[in-house]
Amino acid sequence: MQSTCDLVIVGAGAAGLAAAKAARAAGLNIEVVEASHRIGGRGHSDMTTFPAPFDLGCQWLHAASINPYTKAADRLGFRYRKDPFVYRLHDGKWWLNESLVGEFGTSLAATYDRIAALGEAGKDVPAAEAIDPADPWAQLFRRAYTGYMAWPPEEVSTYDTSRFRFTDEDWPVEDGYGALIAADGADLEVNLDCPVKSIDWGGGEVMVGTAKGMIFCRAVLVTVSVAVLQAERIKFFPLLPDWKLDALGRLRMGHAEKVGLWLKRDVFAGIGPHFTMLNWDGAPTAGFVCKPYDRPMATLFASGPFARDLFAQGADAAIAEAKALLAKVFGADILKEVTTTLATNWVTDPLILGAYSVLIPGGGEARAELARPIENRVFFAGEATSPDGFATAHGAYNSGVSAIELIRKALI
Numbered sequence: 001m002q003s004t005c006d007l008v009i010v011g012a013g014a015a016g017l018a019a020a021k022a023a024r025a026a027g028l029n030i031e032v033v034e035a036s037h038r039i040g041g042r043g044h045s046d047m048t049t050f051p052a053p054f055d056l057g058c059q060w061l062h063a064a065s066i067n068p069y070t071k072a073a074d075r076l077g078f079r080y081r082k083d084p085f086v087y088r089l090h091d092g093k094w095w096l097n098e099s100l101v102g103e104f105g106t107s108l109a110a111t112y113d114r115i116a117a118l119g120e121a122g123k124d125v126p127a128a129e130a131i132d133p134a135d136p137w138a139q140l141f142r143r144a145y146t147g148y149m150a151w152p153p154e155e156v157s158t159y160d161t162s163r164f165r166f167t168d169e170d171w172p173v174e175d176g177y178g179a180l181i182a183a184d185g186a187d188l189e190v191n192l193d194c195p196v197k198s199i200d201w202g203g204g205e206v207m208v209g210t211a212k213g214m215i216f217c218r219a220v221l222v223t224v225s226v227a228v229l230q231a232e233r234i235k236f237f238p239l240l241p242d243w244k245l246d247a248l249g250r251l252r253m254g255h256a257e258k259v260g261l262w263l264k265r266d267v268f269a270g271i272g273p274h275f276t277m278l279n280w281d282g283a284p285t286a287g288f289v290c291k292p293y294d295r296p297m298a299t300l301f302a303s304g305p306f307a308r309d310l311f312a313q314g315a316d317a318a319i320a321e322a323k324a325l326l327a328k329v330f331g332a333d334i335l336k337e338v339t340t341t342l343a344t345n346w347v348t349d350p351l352i353l354g355a356y357s358v359l360i361p362g363g364g365e366a367r368a369e370l371a372r373p374i375e376n377r378v379f380f381a382g383e384a385t386s387p388d389g390f391a392t393a394h395g396a397y398n399s400g401v402s403a404i405e406l407i408r409k410a411l412i
């Protein structure tokens, strides 16, 4: 294969697919190349293991009222739930009562407010600095924060956290967020099983070297994860400039993984969908999404270094740990109810290598620098480049659209 076009889009996740749609609408002649056999990237719904779709990656429409995928869901007939996020706390022996759960909620909100205040004051320090060490809920906050940001607050920037645009609407997609992303991009032509190996941007044209041959183009848009860039899975000629490498060095990949456990029956009878948080000394940074969409199911959601180290050992180790934690919280008899299990493997997937990006303390404007084009020929998008929607599918989507605005101006 040897071809010529205006723009090559590398990666067909949320960012690449959104960019491709915007580029097509702008009349650009594009080629979309994806290393995997499927589109969607970190948006991926498994449709076969359980009797219902299971999201291996993104599941909640964060900031739902300003999320382009909410409109896509409405257009494409995908169901989502608007239920408020309910959580329960377990201390390893007992469930904490509602009054204690309320106390934790108040402490959680106050700590997030302090993180936001530090960030808004321009302080780019570890989010852990906002935690009051005398707060009895400090450890649980650390676990909750790690669950959300995929990395512990000691190593995440207050400035970055404060810039995320929350709307308090986190709506899970019943028919699968991954399936929604794929359906939204289904009418695009994507060259699958076509990993990009090199990008030569030094000459008159950009040359994109793929497993299926060379593509000559005027510009390239790279949407792969931060970890894939850091691992140099794509070779750049000339090398990426120092300012770009510096930005990449101020970002890192956080980790989040799941084990889905399908149950014979609804063991949570009388309680609706909720999230069980683990609150004992030494508890791992993990919890259970219980009864999602009223299904007889529990999903272990693990995050941070704990998730990285456990899931790097493979599915058997992750499933064994999920079952051990399930038994500790719900009693050993619950294991008799488990029929089918499925573990994710984002950390070892060579096309992703983790969950989503994290800005290190002092990381400043690394996201904007990552998004900044090189000589109006090499452009970047993807969740890590989003200033206020990083770590999400909608942030990735918006970054793809923004990149095409820049590319259109550069090329037309």
Ligand SMILES: Cc1cc2nc3c(=O)[nH]c(=O)nc-3n(C[C@H](O)[C@H](O)[C@H](O)COP(=O)(O)OP(=O)(O)OC[C@H]3O[C@@H](n4cnc5c(N)ncnc54)[C@H](O)[C@@H]3O)c2cc1C
Binding pocket: 010, 011, 012, 013, 014, 015, 016, 033, 034, 035, 036, 039, 040, 041, 042, 043, 056, 057, 058, 059, 060, 061, 062, 194, 195, 196, 197, 223, 224, 225, 228, 233, 234, 256, 257, 258, 346, 351, 352, 354, 355, 356, 381, 382, 383, 384, 390, 391, 392, 393, 394, 396
């Ligand atoms: C466990 C987990 C839970 C999550 N939960 C949520 C959630 O509830 N809500 C939410 O909004 N977000 C969530 N996210 C984050 C969200 O899924 C991502 O931020 C988003 O999907 C990233 O999209 P992207 O286009 O930036 O990158 P990707 O989806 O990673 O797309 C990049 C694409 O590039 C491809 N690629 C890699 N290397 C090459 C190469 N050399 N050549 C060609 N192609 C290549 C990859 O295969 C991939 O398809 C979650 C993520 C994980 C892992």
